[in-house]
Amino acid sequence: MSLRIDRGLFKYDFIDHHAILCVSVDADVKEIRKRYLKIARHLHPDSSAIKTDNEKKLASELLSKLVNPAYETLSGERTRNEYIIVLSQIGKRLVQEAASIELVTDLGKQLASAPNVDLLYKSAIAKIAETQYESLQQSIHVIAQVSELNLVYLMRNAGKAFATSAAKPPVNSSTPKSDTAAAPPPEPPKEDSSIEQYLRRAQSLIEKNQFAPAEVELKDALKIAPKSSRCHSLLAFVYLRQNQLKMAKIHFDNALKLDPKDETALAWKPKIDKALGKQSSSPNVNSPPGTGNKQPDKSGGGLFGGLFGGKKK
Template sequence: MSLKIDRGLFKYDFIDHHAILCVPVDADVKDIRKRYLQIARRLHPDSNASASAGEKKLASELLSKLVNPAYEHLSAERTRTEYMIVLSQMGKRLVQDSASVELTSDTAKQLAASPNIDHLYQTAIAKIAETQFNSLQQVISIICQISELNLVYLMRSAGKALSAPPPTPKPTSSPNPPTTTAAAPPPPPKDDAAVEQYLRRAQTLIEKNQFAQAKVELQDGLKLSPKSSRCHSMIGLVYLKQNQLKMAKIHFDNALKLDPNDQTALSWKPKIDKALGQQSSGSKVTSPPKSGHPEPDKSGGGGLFGGLFGGKKK
């Protein structure tokens, strides 16, 4: 049996590891590992004692040539980070080539037209995962179907910023409108629709103290939607946790320009301004290392960084 896959994202010379494992493109490492173990148990020779020699051989090929490489790629920090960057670029490319995208599965066509794309996408992936490896002869066809869903999801997510431009304010009929009607435009969080998946992944990484990976997600999100106040605010928090106060201040300032009510920026910016003021008056401010990597905080919780986060908590 041929293991060639030529639909969905595979059609663009891209190996869709998420489709092989049947996990959403925004799945975290924990969920990816859980899914991999389920598949590995299903394809292991000990789980197929009654299978024919041909079925055992096919199961072994699927495990060694598709499933294991997919898991290794998505579970290793470096390769997963690089892969996710390429994946986000694929979404932008698909928006540009949307006229030439061909869908063959009914589920993918439904997803392309659905107003509630996130719910339908997650539900469809979970449903397919239940039976993905029930018939080994159909596995490649099912992976193609999953990859089409991933293609549609990436294209729709990346295209939100382009498909719905902000409405033009309507002129008022009154020559002297009340000051309340001349208020600022709706709050910027509208812009964040295009980068929601990046924000979700970054938040998960921040909670795990994986700040370098979170910064990559947010930087890519800002490329897609540079006026996202939430993206600026969250990356400011990442820089703050890496003790890069000047970079944190820049992004908190940008967040407040875009949304003066951003709570994260409002909370941290005064503390950073105060810390930078003390730093410049008490000692020479050093520039961040040219390599872009933050210098380690050797204060054991003290100093500017420890002071900003309240030091050690009992």
């Protein structure tokens, strides 16, 4: 049986760990752990009631290749934070592509137009979770169905935020509130769509921890759209993952100037400011310009370890 999934969020070169565990995308760690333990008991050969050799083999594959990696990602603070950042970026992307997204399931179509999206989404997830792995042969199909619900939920929530910000009238230079008057006008939709391919490639590379080529994609995108907050925010995150904290700070600052509500920048900039403050007070404060951020990257600890808990191996 193939474990390949090509529906829902999986279509975007993204592994939907929430769908694999059948928990909502805003589930907390306790809920995720409780759900994982229930699935693991059902699939593990030592505790499972599964009898046939073929089903035992399939259960073992589902547990080792999908369920365990999903739990490891969503239960670790570092991996969970990185995963949620990418997930939020996909949510913004879905808003741009909403008109071209085709939904397969009736439940997904219903969720797309439901007045109370939160209630229907969470009740649907809870109901599906009751029988998700009862039929192992259908488990991949069920995961795909849940991922489609996750896609719609992200699109609906991101769409609300996008519509709210877009509905605000532009602020001219005569407005007395200096903080909003200094903000640049929103990016034209045409400009945003012109860099979408760069962002897609960059996001895919980030998910694979290929930060150097992701940096190239985002720099090229900024040449086309220098006032794209998404580009600045993603590039800052790439610099952050390469332990180039000063460059990350510059681009997070730019992202917040362009979009004061940028979630990635709001989440990480205070941590970078704190890390740079510690760095400036360390014995290496007199290091030549351009070398202070590169030294810790070789050891895998220091500031990089402080922000992310160590490098991935």
